[in-house]
Amino acid sequence: MSVTYTVTVIHDRDPQPTPQTELREALGQIQPSATVSRPPESDPIYYLQVDPADADKIHSLADNFLAGSPACRAVVSSGLALPERSQDETSIIVQRKPGVTDPVSQSVLHAMGESGFDREQSQVRTGWRYRVAVDELSSENLVEVAGQLGNEIVDEWFTFGEGEPEMVPDPFRSFPSESTGRVEVSLLDANDEQLQSLSDTGGLSLDLVEMQTIQNHYRGLDRNPSEIELETIAQTWSEHCCHKTLTGRIRHGDHVYGNMLKETIFGVTRELDKPWCWSVFKDNAGVIGIDDEWGVSFKVETHNHPSALEPYGGAGTGIGGVIRDTLGTGLGARPILNTDVFCFAPLDTPNEDLPAGTLHPRRILRGVVSGVRDYGNRMGIPTANGAIHFHPDFVGNPLVFCGSVGLIRKEHVDKTVNPGDQIVAIGGRTGRDGIHG
Structure with a gap:
C-alpha cells in the first residue's frame, strides 16, 4: 500500500525569471496573432508514490531538493492535484507516457534513497505544466501548441482552457503484460x-x-x-548494427566496390599493419598505443534517425552507447572524454519547408545538445571537443556523431570469450521506448 503526492515547483520568486522560449515559439508558429498579456510560465511536476511511513519526509524533499532554490517554492498536494492557476490562464501538461523511461525520476529516486525513503516502495514520474494568459487561443490551436512542446513518441499531453480544472490520468498506470513463455512465429511454410x-x-x-x-x-x-x-x-x-550501406556494393565513378568498408578503411589498415594499432576491427572500440604501457581507445557512432524522432533520448543513448563500448573494450577501458559532430538544417528554416512529420531544427538542436550533455558532462565525462554544421540537406535527418575516448593498459587490451561464460547485465530497466527502438 502506498500514498501519492504531487509536488509542483513554482518559479515566482525570481526577480529575473528565465523566459519560456519554447512556449513562446510554439504560440508564434501556431497562432502568430495571439496576444500574450504576461510572460508564460513553466512548472516542473513530480508525482511521488511512497510508503505511508515516509509521508512526513515529503515536504523536506520538496523544499530542499525538488525546489532547491530560493527563487522557487514547492507546492505539495495529496493525490494528483495541482496548485490553482490564475483564472485567465490556459495550461498544458506534458508528461512521459506510461512505461517510457523517465530520466529525471531516477535522480529523484536516488535523492529519496539518500533521504531515508524506502526505495523499494517509492516510485516517481515527472512532467511539466505550461501556463499562459493569451487572448483568443482556440482549443484546437492549444492542442497544436501542446504538440510542439511534447513528442508523441514518448510523451502524452493534456490541455485546459481558462478556468478549466486540471485533471490528468494516473501517471503510474501500467498496461497488462503480454503473454508469457515462448511465442513462435510461423515461418517455415510461409510464402x-x-x-x-x-x-x-x-x-x-x-x-x-x-x-x-x-x-x-x-x-x-x-x-x-x-x-x-x-x-x-x-x-x-539492421543498418544501425551492421552498416548495410557501408558494407554493400557501391559504384563510385568507374570503380565498383564489392564491400566498400572492407576494401577501403579495413583494407588499408590491414595493409599498413602499424605496430601501434593494438586492436582494430575486432572489439567494441579501436585501441592505439601511445607508449609501451598505455593505449587510447576511440569509438564513434551515429544516432541520426533516433535523434530525428526523439532528440533528447536519441542523442543521449548515442553518447551513452559509445561510453558503454569504451567500458567494454578489452578488459575495460576508462572513459576520459567525449566528442561529437552535429549537423542540422538552418535554425531559421521556415515551417513550410519542413517535410511532413519532422521536428524543427531548433527543437532538434536543443534536444540533441541536452541529451549529450546529460549523458556526458553531468556524469563526470567531459565533452572536450566537437563541431556543428548547418545545411538544408539535414532538414529531414540530422547527423548526430558521438564519440568516446578512453585509456587502457596494454595487458588489458586482449580478451577471450568462451562458450559457457557467465553474463551479468547491469543497469536500469528498459522502458517501452527502448524496446524495438
Missing part, C-alpha cells in the same frame, strides 16, 4: 508474400532475400523461430 508481410507488420525492416535466408536457416533446424529470436536477428542485421 514470399507472407514473409514480407511478417517483416513489414513486425517492423523488422528486412527485405525478402533476408527473410528467405532466415526461413531456410530454421528449415534446417526443423522448427519455427521464437519471436525474440526473430527480433534479435532483425536488430543484428
